[in-house]
Amino acid sequence: xxxxxxxxEKPWGGRFTESTDAFVEAFTAxxxxxxxxxxxxxxxxxxxxxxxxxxxxxxxxxRGAIVDGLNAIxxxxxxxxxxxxxSLEDVHMNVEARLTDRIGLAGKKLxxxxxxxxxxxxxxxxxxxxxxxxxxxxxxxxxEGVIGVAEREAESIMPGFTHLQTAQPVTFGHHLLAWNEMLxxxxxxxxxxxxxxxxxxxxxxxxxxxxxxIDRARTAQLLGFDxxxxxxxxxxxxxxxxxxxTAAASVIMMHLSRMSEELILWAxxxxxxxxxxxxxCTGSSxxxxxxxxxxPELVRGKSGRVFGHLIGLLTLMKGQPLAYNKDNQEDKxxxxxxxxxxxxxxxxxxxxxxxxxxxxxxxxxxAMRGFSTATDLADYLVRKGVPFRDAHEIxxxxxxxxxxxxxxxxxxxxxxxxxxxxxxGADVFEVLTLEGSVAARDHIGGTAPNQVxxxxxxxxxxxxxx
Ligand code: ARG
Numbered sequence: 001x002x003x004x005x006x007x008x009e010k011p012w013g014g015r016f017t018e019s020t021d022a023f024v025e026a027f028t029a030x031x032x033x034x035x036x037x038x039x040x041x042x043x044x045x046x047x048x049x050x051x052x053x054x055x056x057x058x059x060x061x062x063r064g065a066i067v068d069g070l071n072a073i074x075x076x077x078x079x080x081x082x083x084x085x086x087s088l089e090d091v092h093m094n095v096e097a098r099l100t101d102r103i104g105l106a107g108k109k110l111x112x113x114x115x116x117x118x119x120x121x122x123x124x125x126x127x128x129x130x131x132x133x134x135x136x137x138x139x140x141x142x143x144e145g146v147i148g149v150a151e152r153e154a155e156s157i158m159p160g161f162t163h164l165q166t167a168q169p170v171t172f173g174h175h176l177l178a179w180n181e182m183l184x185x186x187x188x189x190x191x192x193x194x195x196x197x198x199x200x201x202x203x204x205x206x207x208x209x210x211x212x213x214i215d216r217a218r219t220a221q222l223l224g225f226d227x228x229x230x231x232x233x234x235x236x237x238x239x240x241x242x243x244x245x246t247a248a249a250s251v252i253m254m255h256l257s258r259m260s261e262e263l264i265l266w267a268x269x270x271x272x273x274x275x276x277x278x279x280x281c282t283g284s285s286x287x288x289x290x291x292x293x294x295x296p297e298l299v300r301g302k303s304g305r306v307f308g309h310l311i312g313l314l315t316l317m318k319g320q321p322l323a324y325n326k327d328n329q330e331d332k333x334x335x336x337x338x339x340x341x342x343x344x345x346x347x348x349x350x351x352x353x354x355x356x357x358x359x360x361x362x363x364x365x366x367a368m369r370g371f372s373t374a375t376d377l378a379d380y381l382v383r384k385g386v387p388f389r390d391a392h393e394i395x396x397x398x399x400x401x402x403x404x405x406x407x408x409x410x411x412x413x414x415x416x417x418x419x420x421x422x423x424x425g426a427d428v429f430e431v432l433t434l435e436g437s438v439a440a441r442d443h444i445g446g447t448a449p450n451q452v453x454x455x456x457x458x459x460x461x462x463x464x465x466x
Contacts, residue, residue, distance in 0.1 A: 011093050020087075030329050031084055034091045036336060038077050040126035041091050041119070042070045044202060047222035048114055055213050057113065062106040069103040070095070090329075091123075092116045113212035114205055117236040117324040121201040124331065126223060128245060131339045132194045138343060139187045139252070140463055142350040143180055147459050149356055150176040154452040157434045158273065158363035159370050166370025169434045172358050174447040177455050182255040184462060189248040197241035200225035204235035207323035236324040239317055242331050246310040249342045253303035256345050260296030263356075267293045273366070275357040280348075295352055299345045306341060309334035367434050368408050371399050376431040376440065377409055384423040394421045408432075 010016070020028075046067050053063035073095055076082045088094045093116070100107030153172035160170035200220035203210065209232045216228035229235040266273035276293055284290035312334050320327055374395050381391035395409075398420050402409055409417075410432035417424045430436050442448040445455075 009087065009097075011088075011097065025087055025089075028089065028326070029086045030090045030332065031086060031088065031094055033336065034120075034329075034332055035077075035084060035094070037091050037120075037123040037127050037332075038082075038095060039074060040123045040130075041095055042074050043126060044119060044122045044223065045070055045095070045110055047219045048202060049110055050222060051215050051218045052109075052112060052212075054218065055215055057212050057214075058106075058109060062109060065103045065106040066099065066110055069099045069107060072102065073098050090116070090120075092119050113210040113214050114202065115207075115236075117206050118201050118204040118232075120328070121204070121236055121238070122223070124335070125197055125199075125201070125225075125241060128241065128335065128339075129194060129197060129224075131343075132190050132197070132245065135339070135343060135346065136187055136190050136194075138346040138350060139183055139190065142346055142353065143183045143187070143459070143463055145350055145354040146176050146180045146183065147456050147463075148354055149173070149358075150180065150452060150459075151456045153358050153360075154456070155449045156358055156360045156363060157367050157438060159367040159372050160447070166367070166372050168375055169367040169372045169437045170447040171438055171449055171452055172360075172363060173449070173452040173456070174438075177452060177459065179255075179259055180459050182258075183252075184459070186248070186252045186255060189251060190245075193241065193244045193248050195226075196244065198224075198226045199229045200227070201229045201235035201238075203228060204232035207233055207236055233323040237320065237322050237328070239313065239328060239331050242335055243310070243313050243317065246306070246313055246334065246338050249338050250303075250307050250310045252342060253299075253306040253345065256349060257300045257303040259349070260300040263296040264293045264300070271366075273359055273363050275359065276352070277355045277357070280352045280355070295348050299348060302341045302345055306338050309338045364434065368410075371402060371409060373409060373432050373434065373437045374399055376437045377428070380428060380431045381421060381423055384425075386421065386423050391421075 010020070049058060049063050049066040049070075052058040053060055058066070073082065076098075082094075082098070084094055085097075088097050096107065096110060099110060150173040153176065156172040157169050158172050158175065159166040160168050160175070200216065200223055202219045202223070203214050203216035220226070220228045229238075263274070263276065265271050267276050276291075276295075278291070280293075280295045281291045282294045284292065313331060316327055316330050377398065378388065378391040378395045381394060382388050386394070398409055398412070398417065401407075401416070402412070410429060414424070414426055414428070417428060431440070438447050438449065440448070442451060444451065
């Protein structure tokens, strides 16, 4: 990028008598990062020029020259041949100056009835809307993977945990469907944020609107917005949509981080519940035996920077009086970084989850070891007329014996169990098995394999609805 143009080249240079300090020029410029908005800036300008021609502010000929010029500039940008200039500050002035270079007088008329303030607010909304659509698709792709594994592992037994202590047996499929619920809410949050974002600030101009007979509903329509924003001051200063999006992104990253934590635990030699395929892991340069779960670890780590961006954007906005302030230029890098890291994390998960290998014997063994059917024995005693508190006490004594003799409840003799309570009969072994335990939780939201399969079908249907 070149930095050494004369002062007169600045589109706003008319009232200035000395050129910008070279450091200040670089310090205040945003083109190094906001050039990413160029396709949306051009889209917004084409809509604006089209509307101006329709209301008679531009001629049809001028509009034609502007649209052709902007399309040529887009091609130039895509080909990497656009002469970006730091002295032209930002993407908006770079594109506009180039347009005037190419088409002359008509290019100078494009900025009639608008300002960079409503322009940038429009550009960021258009860009973020497209990113949200892509992110929603990526969440969906991950959900499809999660539901697929849930269905495959609908009968696989694992210990369910509370306090990370073995609690009750669950099916692996049931556990994964808990992940799917998180993702389903995440998808809803993105869609919800998109709704509020989808209004057009174009026409608010610098802050107070414009004296030209503009048609804001028309530009909103041309750009696929649901309609124009209501108040011009709010339109140029509002960044709620960016904050809402980053909040939704933070919740997704928090969820992915929790999933990562589980994958990392499960892949450890101590748990040994799953195998992560080699292509999602890396080795150690010094310890030859190592296979590290780098992908989930990195996703867990990236959650921190996304949360940071949320706090950064809230802090960016909290002290700003109406309307536009240059502070707002600082909204872009956190947003871009949030989108890039969220997208990368979702993509890594969507690729990795379907390839998880569940070690069913190990997870079953682990459920067996932790007396996970103790609650089932207590419930059995209650069904035989024993008050729950007494049943709890009886089972506690049986577990004590199990701990002392290294056996699960299902491995004890009937006589031994009857020693704890006369109410116990030969049918007790049906409830002490892991399969019996999960099958008995046979209601909506329960872990029984047939409930897991039904829940998978419902989850798939929701994905199909959009
Ligand atoms: N680069 C600026 C931004 O990102 C564009 C708007 C500049 N407006 C202004 N009045 N200086 O916010």
